[in-house]
Amino acid sequence: MQRIQDKLQNNKKLLSIYFTAGYPSLEDTVPILESLQENGVDMVEIGLPFSDPLADGPTIQASGTQALKNGMTTTLLFEQLKDIRKTVSIPLIIMGYFNPVLQYGVENFCKKCQEIGIDGLILPDLPLAEYKEHYKPIFEKYGLSNTFLITPQTSEERIKQLDNASDGFIYMVSSASVTGSQSGFGNAQMDYFTRIKNMNLNNPQIVGFGISNTETFKAATTHAKGAIIGSAFIKILTEKGLNGISDFVKSIR
Amino acid sequence: MNYNVNEKGYYGEFGGAYIPEMLYPNVEELRQQYLEIMASPEFQEEFQDLLREYVGRPTPLYFAKRLSEKYNTKIYLKREDLCHTGAHKVNNTIGQILMAQRLGKKRIIAETGAGQHGVATATVCALMGLECIVYMGAIDIERQAPNVARMKMLGATVVPATSGSKTLKDATNEAIRDWINNPTDTHYIIGSVVGPHPYPDMVARFQSVISEEITIQLEEKEGRTNPDFVVACVGGGSNAAGAYYHFLNKPEVGIIAVEAAGKGIHTGESAATSALGKTGIIHGSKTLLMQTDDGQITEPYSISAGLDYPGVGPMHAHLFTSGRGEFISVTDEKAMTAGLELSKLEGIIPAIETSHALAIFETRKFKKDDVVVVNLSGRGDKDLNTYIAYFNL
Numbered sequence: 351m352q353r354i355q356d357k358l359q360n361n362k363k364l365l366s367i368y369f370t371a372g373y374p375s376l377e378d379t380v381p382i383l384e385s386l387q388e389n390g391v392d393m394v395e396i397g398l399p400f401s402d403p404l405a406d407g408p409t410i411q412a413s414g415t416q417a418l419k420n421g422m423t424t425t426l427l428f429e430q431l432k433d434i435r436k437t438v439s440i441p442l443i444i445m446g447y448f449n450p451v452l453q454y455g456v457e458n459f460c461k462k463c464q465e466i467g468i469d470g471l472i473l474p475d476l477p478l479a480e481y482k483e484h485y486k487p488i489f490e491k492y493g494l495s496n497t498f499l500i501t502p503q504t505s506e507e508r509i510k511q512l513d514n515a516s517d518g519f520i521y522m523v524s525s526a527s528v529t530g531s532q533s534g535f536g537n538a539q540m541d542y543f544t545r546i547k548n549m550n551l552n553n554p555q556i557v558g559f560g561i562s563n564t565e566t567f568k569a570a571t572t573h574a575k576g577a578i579i580g581s582a583f584i585k586i587l588t589e590k591g592l593n594g595i596s597d598f599v600k601s602i603r
Numbered sequence: 604m605n606y607n608v609n610e611k612g613y614y615g616e617f618g619g620a621y622i623p624e625m626l627y628p629n630v631e632e633l634r635q636q637y638l639e640i641m642a643s644p645e646f647q648e649e650f651q652d653l654l655r656e657y658v659g660r661p662t663p664l665y666f667a668k669r670l671s672e673k674y675n676t677k678i679y680l681k682r683e684d685l686c687h688t689g690a691h692k693v694n695n696t697i698g699q700i701l702m703a704q705r706l707g708k709k710r711i712i713a714e715t716g717a718g719q720h721g722v723a724t725a726t727v728c729a730l731m732g733l734e735c736i737v738y739m740g741a742i743d744i745e746r747q748a749p750n751v752a753r754m755k756m757l758g759a760t761v762v763p764a765t766s767g768s769k770t771l772k773d774a775t776n777e778a779i780r781d782w783i784n785n786p787t788d789t790h791y792i793i794g795s796v797v798g799p800h801p802y803p804d805m806v807a808r809f810q811s812v813i814s815e816e817i818t819i820q821l822e823e824k825e826g827r828t829n830p831d832f833v834v835a836c837v838g839g840g841s842n843a844a845g846a847y848y849h850f851l852n853k854p855e856v857g858i859i860a861v862e863a864a865g866k867g868i869h870t871g872e873s874a875a876t877s878a879l880g881k882t883g884i885i886h887g888s889k890t891l892l893m894q895t896d897d898g899q900i901t902e903p904y905s906i907s908a909g910l911d912y913p914g915v916g917p918m919h920a921h922l923f924t925s926g927r928g929e930f931i932s933v934t935d936e937k938a939m940t941a942g943l944e945l946s947k948l949e950g951i952i953p954a955i956e957t958s959h960a961l962a963i964f965e966t967r968k969f970k971k972d973d974v975v976v977v978n979l980s981g982r983g984d985k986d987l988n989t990y991i992a993y994f995n996l
Contacts, residue, residue: 402885415767450897452883504627
């Protein structure tokens with residue numbers, strides 16, 4: 351968790367990348383992480399693939415389906431990451447759906463994350479009320495930050511609740527959409543970014559969904575601390591493999 | 604114990620709303636308003652009027668004399684197959700379209716497996732003049748061509764779900780994604796007692812007209828409001844929830860759920876969730892579902908397209924784990940045989956889903972004076988091709 355806090359103290363705008371573990375090839379997880387750090391990415395969301403990813407668009411879903419076909423599992427991901435802190439020092443977050451975590455055992459999962467040096471989790475379908483009632487003490491015990499999502503439709507009152515339950519950053523979903531479906535930001539989104547900024551939340555905001563290039567990265571980070579790129583990065587992996595990482599990351603900043 | 608939903612949206616440990624934040628405002632809006640809207644006299648008047656004049660309710664509670672003689676017990680059939688569109692599904696879509704109107708929604712989305720819920724949704728959208736988009740697995744679209752044509756005739760747009768296994772669970776994922784992308788003007792009409800709270804409870808309440816009528820009709824015919832047993836097939840479980848509803852908290856009424864064993868529970872081609880499932884999260888609800896050890900949801904199999912869902916509604920998960928419900932599964936073969944038997948003994952060709960419930964009589968014995976109500980959830984017209992192929996008719 352401290353690694354996330356340190357990054358957020360940093361003055362610059364943060365570039366965070368999401369990718370699906372086990373895609374394009376099963377053993378790509380570690381090489382991708384090393385390459386992202388080498389190319390100056392500030393933080394990474396490692397996607398734990400799920401059979402039924404209902405908040406994701408076709409790009410991320412297809413990468414998850416392929417990763418599962420390749421043989422990715424929770425146990426294997428932890429195995430791949432066991433020595434990751436020997437080479438990678440940027441904050442690492444696991445992002446996935448709640449069911450695979452539930453089957454692994456929430457406490458076992460969190461314990462394993464701590465052993466490896468994972469800094470936090472993003473589980474979009476773990477509801478606030480359930481988290482507070484059952485899981486918050488476990489996350490805290492193992493030093494994991496938990497990040498909640500907000501959207502343009504989230505009420506001000508609920509944003510405050512989510513902010514209070516967060517430690518680290520707020521994941522600000524740019525628009526009402528699944529991942530990978532936006533091509534740019536209009537006035538409505540810029541108004542939303544401004545509105546959230548003016549709420550002066552406890553936690554800094556990082557924008558996700560719809561960031562695909564330098565224009566959208568700059569627009570998103572005008573008012574927010576950073577931005578997350580997912581689908582656009584996975585498309586690069588699909589087209590160019592790991593060789594495409596360097597040029598892509600450089601093109602954003 | 605109480606078998607209805609509690610104030611937090613749970614049935615025992617099952618239920619809840621495990622949804623991404625993008626869906627929260629829509630689901631929360633519904634949660635806050637559904638009970639009040641359903642309770643309003645104006646809503647009830649329109650709902651009851653449509654059930655009577657449009658759906659054709661009440662449906663008969665028919666004493667099946669020849670079937671009763673064969674199995675030496677008293678068998679009543681609740682004739683949901685006589686509802687407009689051919690199954691119980693329309694009870695829920697009528698209720699939800701009226702709900703959607705009161706929530707100010709202009710656009711309706713739905714998922715469908717076999718197409719029955721899609722047809723029932725397209726029907727009520729035509730009736731109310733609302734736009735209708737139905738998500739259906741690409742494989743199901745091929746398997747269920749007549750229902751696809753019916754939806755199109757009714758003015759609906761049928762969108763193929765091409766992700767994952769291209770069947771019902773993927774159609775449900777696509778419908779949920781549509782709802783995420785259209786958060787203000789759209790209502791999602793879920794077709795079963797599944798999904799995030801309040802859907803399981805709302806759908807059960809709309810379907811509860813089935814058990815409400817059973818109590819009244821049984822009083823007329825047998826001088827008692829409670830049967831000894833009420834039997835229904837369970838996929839997601841909406842017809843079962845409706846048939847059990849008024850008997851849930853009456854322990855003297857035996858609740859029997861019949862699941863699809865497919866080719867056999869341990870063949871790897873089955874949909875018997877109570878036998879094969881573990882607690883997990885599917886489509887926003889904590890319930891029993893079929894999954895790998897790693898928590899990936901698996902694809903079920905049944906000859907009946909309406910029963911091959913990898914989970915059951917949270918109400919049913921609770922009925923099973925608490926022991927309140929007796930869960931039995933029957934194979935394709937037993938179900939098909941029971942469907943043919945009802946056709947020959949009573950002149951009623953049932954949907955293959957319903958045939959599973961009817962197979963109970965070859966599986967389990969009842970006493971001579973037991974009153975057993977079977978929910979005849981749908982008619983078999985849609986399944987003729989499957990019956991033809993299976994029996995070489």
